[in-house]
Amino acid sequence: MEAFWIILVGSLIAVSCALLGSYLILRKMAMVGDAISHAVLPGIVIAYLLSGSRETLPMLVGAAALGVLTTVLIELFHKKSNLQMDASIGITFTWLFAIGIILISLFAGQVDLDQDCVLYGEIAYVPLDLWITESGYNMGPRTVWIASGLLLLLLLFIWRGYKGLFITTFNEEFAKALGIGVAFWHYALMGAVSLTTVISFESVGAILVVALLIVPPATAYLITTDLKKMLLLSSIFGILSAIGGYYLASLINGSIAGAIASVAGFLFLCVWVLELLRKKRVISI
Amino acid sequence: MKTKIIILLTAFALFSCKVEKKDAKKEIETIVCTTGMLGDAVKNIVGSNMEVITLMGPGVDPHLYKATQGDLKSLTNADVIIYNGLHLEGKMGEVFEKLEKQKHIIVATAGLTEADYINNTEFQGAQDPHIWFDVALWTKAVQFIGAELALLSSDSVKKQIQMNTENYTNQLFQLNMDVVTQVSALDSTERILITAHDAFGYFGRAYNFEVRGLQGISTTSEYGLKDVSDLVNYIVENKIKAVFVESSVSEKSLQAVVEGCLQKYHQVRIGGQLFSDTMGEAGTPEGTYVGMVKHNVKTIVEGLK
Numbered sequence: 348m349e350a351f352w353i354i355l356v357g358s359l360i361a362v363s364c365a366l367l368g369s370y371l372i373l374r375k376m377a378m379v380g381d382a383i384s385h386a387v388l389p390g391i392v393i394a395y396l397l398s399g400s401r402e403t404l405p406m407l408v409g410a411a412a413l414g415v416l417t418t419v420l421i422e423l424f425h426k427k428s429n430l431q432m433d434a435s436i437g438i439t440f441t442w443l444f445a446i447g448i449i450l451i452s453l454f455a456g457q458v459d460l461d462q463d464c465v466l467y468g469e470i471a472y473v474p475l476d477l478w479i480t481e482s483g484y485n486m487g488p489r490t491v492w493i494a495s496g497l498l499l500l501l502l503l504f505i506w507r508g509y510k511g512l513f514i515t516t517f518n519e520e521f522a523k524a525l526g527i528g529v530a531f532w533h534y535a536l537m538g539a540v541s542l543t544t545v546i547s548f549e550s551v552g553a554i555l556v557v558a559l560l561i562v563p564p565a566t567a568y569l570i571t572t573d574l575k576k577m578l579l580l581s582s583i584f585g586i587l588s589a590i591g592g593y594y595l596a597s598l599i600n601g602s603i604a605g606a607i608a609s610v611a612g613f614l615f616l617c618v619w620v621l622e623l624l625r626k627k628r629v630i631s632i
Numbered sequence: 633m634k635t636k637i638i639i640l641l642t643a644f645a646l647f648s649c650k651v652e653k654k655d656a657k658k659e660i661e662t663i664v665c666t667t668g669m670l671g672d673a674v675k676n677i678v679g680s681n682m683e684v685i686t687l688m689g690p691g692v693d694p695h696l697y698k699a700t701q702g703d704l705k706s707l708t709n710a711d712v713i714i715y716n717g718l719h720l721e722g723k724m725g726e727v728f729e730k731l732e733k734q735k736h737i738i739v740a741t742a743g744l745t746e747a748d749y750i751n752n753t754e755f756q757g758a759q760d761p762h763i764w765f766d767v768a769l770w771t772k773a774v775q776f777i778g779a780e781l782a783l784l785s786s787d788s789v790k791k792q793i794q795m796n797t798e799n800y801t802n803q804l805f806q807l808n809m810d811v812v813t814q815v816s817a818l819d820s821t822e823r824i825l826i827t828a829h830d831a832f833g834y835f836g837r838a839y840n841f842e843v844r845g846l847q848g849i850s851t852t853s854e855y856g857l858k859d860v861s862d863l864v865n866y867i868v869e870n871k872i873k874a875v876f877v878e879s880s881v882s883e884k885s886l887q888a889v890v891e892g893c894l895q896k897y898h899q900v901r902i903g904g905q906l907f908s909d910t911m912g913e914a915g916t917p918e919g920t921y922v923g924m925v926k927h928n929v930k931t932i933v934e935g936l937k
Contacts, residue, residue, distance in 0.1 A: 349704065349705075349708060395755075399755050399756060399757065400757060401719060401757070402726075403726065452856065455753070455755075455758075458753055458755060458758045459695055459719055459722070459761075463695070463696055463722065464695055464719065464722035464723065465722070465723065466723075467723065468723060469698060469699055469723065469724075471698075471699040471700065471701065471703065471704045472699065472704075472723075472724070472727045474704065474708065475704070475707060475708070475727050475730075475731055476727050476730055477730070477733075477734070479730075479733050483733075552698075596700070596701045597701045600700055600701050600702040601700055601701065602698050602699075602700055602701075603700075603701055604698075
């Protein structure tokens with residue numbers, strides 16, 4: 348049962364990340380997940396200073412607010428000052444992280460306060476963290492509900508907004524000419540990214556989310572240029588990583604998140620080598 | 633789409649079932665402890681009656697601990713889970729709080745009162761979690777754990793647990809007196825303990841030491857240049873002979889302080905390594921709580937004398 352819950356949560360998060368990650372890679376914003384993982388620090392500190400508690404909820408609210416602010420700032424620097432996207436991401440998250448550190452040393456040096464202690468969850472705790480109702484019914488792990496709710500929302504968003512996201516991702520100028528709100532779709536996507544990453548950080552930890560956001564979509568991008576296929580393939584690679592990673596972790600008694608990320612990287616390597624061989628016509632697939 | 637949602641919801645409904653807390657009278661077999669200090673205390677309390685598993689090995693920083701696949705198995709199979717509390721275990725502590733409904737959970741610091749805690753901030757609930765450096769306070773926590781474990785055990789084991797607890801706390805009383813005698817070799821002006829991060833607050837309060845750390849409790853915030861120069865001035869003014877490194881924090885930061893003092897023509901040396909958040913390797917004398925405290929006190933007294 349534990350194996351089932353961990354793989355289920357891993358897969359749910361993997362699919363959410365794979366869907367959003369595909370768009371991020373196509374928009375050359377793959378590192379945005381990593382940026383958010385650092386940039387949430389001032390949000391956590393401010394939430395703590397205001398609420399005086401290190402409970403999950405205020406931390407989550409503070410982190411989500413900063414996640415959205417990060418994506419807004421990245422876009423602002425990129426658009427208004429013609430900065431390259433990667434430079435814009437770099438400036439934004441280092442600056443916000445630095446502000447967070449200064450806030451800690453100014454106001455909370457005697458409190459153990461950082462993302463690792465108060466925000467990042469750990470996928471190994473999924474089967475332990477049960478949602479038990481007042482009347483004593485066990486509804487299964489809390490994170491399963493959160494992760495499946497998140498995935499449903501994302502599927503709805505991509506299903507309803509597929510055309511808008513598609514056209515603004517591939518041909519911004521054309522979209523503008525058609526009168527489609529480029530900024531609207533960009534911020535909608537970025538809002539989805541910040542919420543997904545912050546909620547997933549709380550459920551399964553940061554490294555896993557950053558890896559799943561980039562590696563499975565990058566693997567899918569090696570073999571297809573069709574967006575629909577890419578979304579599907581990256582979800583499949585994400586699920587395979589979750590399953591393989593869990594069993595690798597139980598084999599070596601190691602960190603589950605680390606093992607899932609490693610398997611994702613290994614899958615990328617395999618696909619890359621196969622593609623190279625195929626292009627040189629050594630084998631035919 | 634709709635059918636998928638319905639299938640998903642029914643799948644969840646199937647898994648939901650009534651939770652039953654483990655029967656209070658069922659014999660306890662395995663106990664899981666988070667830190668090495670707790671594991672050592674509990675092993676002394678229960679003897680060979682129960683299996684005691686410690687999650688955090690030597691050299692592991694409890695603030696940054698990440699569970700492995702095997703730890704998850706230990707936690708699910710455990711009858712009792714004992715942890716330090718006061719946010720020492722970070723997010724893991726929150727998970728344990730929720731486990732309360734299914735397992736017996738003992739929070740070591742719950743046996744103490746508000747007055748026992750040190751809180752250097754204006755925030756409520758931001759107490760310093762490193763209570764084990766005050767041996768008397770730790771004794772109180774151990775007594776509490778022993779009493780709780782006795783409550784959960786059957787009559788035959790109960791007596792033994794109560795006896796073991798008494799024996800072990802007597803050892804700790806003795807240890808506390810030893811510490812007091814040893815530190816009495818130092819004048820009150822010599823009792824200044826400088827370490828890399830602020831973990832020795834309880835030690836300072838219990839044995840009248842002025843405690844200074846280069847960093848706060850959180851190890852994320854880097855120390856500033858002003859922190860270093862303030863500390864250097866403080867050392868030079870008070871003619872302090874030694875500063876101390878910790879087993880779980882890099883000693884590089886304190887090197888800067890030592891060099892800063894040299895430039896002001898004051899010789900201060902690194903007095904040795906103290907065990908702070910973890911104990912030494914199992915099998916060595918420092919691998920037990922008593923051995924660890926003895927090592928720390930000996931190092932501090934020899935360094936400052």
